[in-house]
Amino acid sequence: MRIERLTIRNYRNYASADVTPGGGVNLFVGNNAQGKTNLLESIYLASVGRSARTPRWQELIKWNESEALVRVVVKKDVGRDGVEIRLDREKRVAINGLPVTRIGELMGVLKTVLFSPDELRIVKEGPGERRRFVDIALCQLSKAYFYALTRYNKILAQRNKLLKNNPTDDALTVWDMQLAREGARVIKTRRGFVGRLSPLAEAVHRDITGSETLTLGYEGIAGESAEEIETNFMAALVKSRARDRMFMLTHVGPQRDDLAIAADGIDLRSYGSQGQQRSAALSLKLAEMELLKAESGEYPVLLLDDVLSELDSYRQTKLLSHIKAYQTIITCTSVPDDVREKLGDITEFSVTAGSVGLIK
Ligand SMILES: Nc1ncnc2c1ncn2[C@@H]1O[C@H](COP(=O)(O)OP(=O)(O)OP(=O)(O)O)[C@@H](O)[C@H]1O
Ligand SMILES: [Mg+2]
Structure with missing residues (x-):
């Protein structure tokens, strides 16, 4: 499966963002504190209904705002699913437009594997x-x-x-x-x-x-x-x-x-x-x-938050040789030339102060 589109509103430091990732390796590059992890976190939230960083979903709403929204369109081998998470006074989940009352129903709709420091x-x-x-x-x-x-x-x-x-x-x-x-x-x-x-x-x-x-x-x-x-x-x-x-x-x-x-x-x-x-x-x-x-x-979507810089060159090569088979979302502060070479054909975005731009 893969993420076809991600839309977020009033999520952490984002007022709004609309991202259309490619089917292979996607790179989100930006300096510290620009919103790279926040973006990955919103995907993870749509996947398992909670943040990997905090049990308090109220923290995910942008400061001074009252409602946050995460919407993901997931493309499967056959068909598509839409996941929507709305955070205001409570956490509301909808799948394909229908509200779900039991969070368990969300499990498995968007499968992810998160790898962070x-x-x-x-x-x-x-x-x-x-x-x-x-x-x-x-x-x-x-x-x-x-x-x-x-x-x-x-x-x-x-x-x-x-x-x-x-x-x-x-x-x-x-x-x-x-x-x-x-x-x-x-x-x-x-x-x-x-x-x-x-x-x-x-x-x-x-x-x-x-x-x-x-x-x-x-x-x-x-x-x-x-x-x-x-x-x-x-x-x-x-x-x-x-x-x-x-x-x-x-x-x-x-x-x-x-x-x-x-x-x-x-x-x-x-x-x-x-x-x-x-x-x-x-x-x-x-x-x-x-x-x-x-x-x-189907393969889940692999989310790699800032791990490339934590691995030595040999392990980087090994990791990158595996991820060619599925959609991967990578965040990093910079991409050394040798890593870029190993990555091959990628979709690249820049992340700056809560806004995402497509580079290529
Ligand atoms: N609820 C919120 N509302 C507004 N801004 C927030 C909220 N929660 C966190 N932030 C801000 O979001 C910013 C970006 O955080 P994020 O963790 O995404 O950075 P990053 O790009 O991954 O940085 P790094 O490279 O250091 O990991 C932080 O500076 C933080 O102050
Ligand atoms: Mg980060």
């Missing part, structure tokens, strides 16, 4: 970042997963609230059963995803590094089938009950799980060099592109 750190950062990586990819692949995760988080919040009121064991058991049932679905889906991503990441990583074997694993409550995971989850909750009561917090479940990332058997989260961690992050993102393509039939 923040994402470059997913290997060395805490497990929360890695869970988010898995969850965002999965939500775009499956609305059912999005709803299961939402239900799980609600039950978890209610159980944690209950723990603050010194509940009876019977009252807690009622919540434990619901938590284990919903949590088992989340864990099973995540484990399956990691299993399918692993060989793709291994292939990309071998290409990027020349030799390293990358292995991914899902670290969480054991079990293959949902029933098996549910049983183990219940047992873990019982075992953790005294601790949960003491700290008034649920200590086991998918909210604690992690994505294990190893190269040649060495855990990159703790022992990887900075370069190894960056390469692995790049491999994960490119493998995510391949998995979304394999499972949904």
Whole structure:
């Protein structure tokens, strides 16, 4: 799929902008603080319904304005979809002109993979970042997963609230059963995803590094089938009950799980060099592109925010050799001649003080 047109109004530092990207590599070039990331952020918002930078959508409305608008026309292999997000006193989403009340309906309409300096750190950062990586990819692949995760988080919040009121064991058991049932679905889906991503990441990583074997694993409550995971989850909750009561917090479940990332058997989260961690992050993102393509039939749009300058020349070349297959939106402050050569045929825009102009 690709973005055919992006229109934004009163979004961050933009009064208005109307962009028609090309189907291949698109470069948005501008000095610092001109609005490059804001533009990418608006695309991401239309994709997953939230900003990658802030959970507070009110911040996205241009200062001194009361309403912001993001509209994207997505071209698919067959047909087109229009996504519209309107932010005023609430966040309103419409797909093909029809308002949607459940944000889950937005998932998968415009699929994107975001790679920013923040994402470059997913290997060395805490497990929360890695869970988010898995969850965002999965939500775009499956609305059912999005709803299961939402239900799980609600039950978890209610159980944690209950723990603050010194509940009876019977009252807690009622919540434990619901938590284990919903949590088992989340864990099973995540484990399956990691299993399918692993060989793709291994292939990309071998290409990027020349030799390293990358292995991914899902670290969480054991079990293959949902029933098996549910049983183990219940047992873990019982075992953790005294601790949960003491700290008034649920200590086991998918909210604690992690994505294990190893190269040649060495855990990159703790022992990887900075370069190894960056390469692995790049491999994960490119493998995510391949998995979304394999499972949904079309490549997502790749969003690269300022990462070219963070990669060395060798990794740049590797990255650029992959992105030729799909629509890519790249932001950067400048393009060295050697990078321009590697990019080949591109569509180029300049970004200056909240306005976008087509260069060529
Ligand atoms: N709600 C808002 N209303 C108006 N301006 C905003 C709002 N939110 C952020 N800005 C401004 O938008 C400007 C551009 O931000 P952006 O992150 O897009 O810059 P950038 O071009 O990506 O810069 P860099 O190269 O440093 O990453 C910032 O200077 C910020 O002050
Ligand atoms: Mg930026």
